[in-house]
Amino acid sequence: MLDEEERGGPVEELEEVVVKEEDPPKMVKIGSTLTSEHKAVLQKVLQDYNDMFAWSHEEMPSIPASLAAYRLNVDPTFKPVKQKMRYFNPNCNATIQEEVDKLLRVGFIRKARYPEWIANVVMVPKNNGKCFPLPKINQLVDSTAGNKTLSFMDAFSGYNQITMHPSDQEKTNFITNQGLYCYKMMPFGLKNAGATYHRLVNKLFKEQIGRTMEVYIDDMITKSQSVE
Template structure:
């Protein structure tokens, strides 16, 4: 069978120097399997893919795997050989990018290269290292076999060379799978949707696991997938007797209703701005990446993640920031290639860009700094597919009658130093906590004033118009209200600033 010219490409093992060869002991197989092995060996000999070998330091056993049609597939156990071969870092295509680049075409032709790996010759000096044993003899491969580490990288390297100039234009290649495309959106696999739509209500934990696995496979098309599947994940976590009650059944029915007409996703154009909407629930965060065309917003990708452990205790604004970070990690290929417009009604930009951030927020801010992200106020959404993202915080009552911010302050001092704590709460109930340390000597009243001024400056940066300040210092509160007069000159200076914010 003809193959690739070895001068064009061949597969080299590049074994780590000093590695000790391993010759596996021959394993016993049944008569049925032995016959299947000899039949496959004869076929490989006729094709010229293998040859008999007499002496070898490396030796592996054959492994038979049954195909769906009942026939046997012969593989070779190269576990020991693969352990001493360093990983080839040649980049493989990103599946999501291949899907996007195939969107918008009316005809797609799917092809699979027949015996593709066996078209690439083995480097002559490495052929004897591929040796394997059967009941009758030992053989080695003249061509690249399945099961070798880095075989996929070698094959992708060859395909990129062969189809250079065509990949991305009228075809896409992932190792030995090829798509020829001839110029509609990205639709969910109807077979995967059908598998859930026709699925009966789970009767045991194994069937719940099967359901969550099918949901995960469609997560790109599912708005708030983690929130929809959260009841079933919680059921799997509980070490209790299985009980499928009305709560789980209702979530199952709602999922089927959604999948009866799943959204069609769209592929973004190179260089265009993309929009990110986020939604935060008590135990899950979700986002949708959107492209805008002629005033119509069309979804590109849905991202969702169930919160676990300490994440459940994040403040609501922290959860929103975490949602942005999660989206950037999952959709890195989009964040790197496009400007991302984050549409939010929350002061997310001000929080992430504050110089006095600490802990995880500062690490998230640094992580996001590599991307071109801008923030803008939310607008009315015009897509039914984005209905789940109309509100950012699904567990917060939407009836907020007053646009009132609250600032809680408390100062303290001792021989070691002085400081203060500030908690800011926005009208939606989001809380932000800050700690202040003073590098100068202060009295208790001065610390309280410093905390008040710091809190007022922060809410001013957030665009607050109405603010209530809460302090446990009766003197400071009474002086700001004008009920007490400030006799000390230093306190009079403090009083001049907050008096303008009453």
């Protein structure tokens, strides 16, 4: 981990370009030091293929369960844990319900019916940007040497594209003041969830990894030795 001051700034400044005219417009960032010709070509490619990007949770196709599904390896001799509902202040409750409504709307969670396992919601503040994890960063940097064009991508809610096995969904039950819910899609935070997602990505891109792209969990780099 590096503090923000130790990490330093980006190698080059980035600028936003419009790839889809909507309200609000859909934007991506490209290098500001690219030539005008290169910028124009790159922007046209991004505009022509803007439908390849997920701009919202509703646009995310899930991964077929035959390709990847998450299972919880729970010892059957363990007694299920049922936590009593924790009470939050009105502002927190409103934030929780807003998130629950969003997850219900996009199909990541559902109402739970059989409450053998019950956990409380844990509110976690968003990253304040002060620290940056640097896993395998030396390998990723070395792998880009000699390439003229690099594209950096962050998978959009990647974990939530993997289905929970039906028999394990209600082991993820959580309770709010509006009801009891469970996850239909793999949430962030479950044991080995990161490894499950990483295996999936390695399987999907096995022909490209090491040749035209590098991957670490949900961060991806595509690389090319020519602008074309």
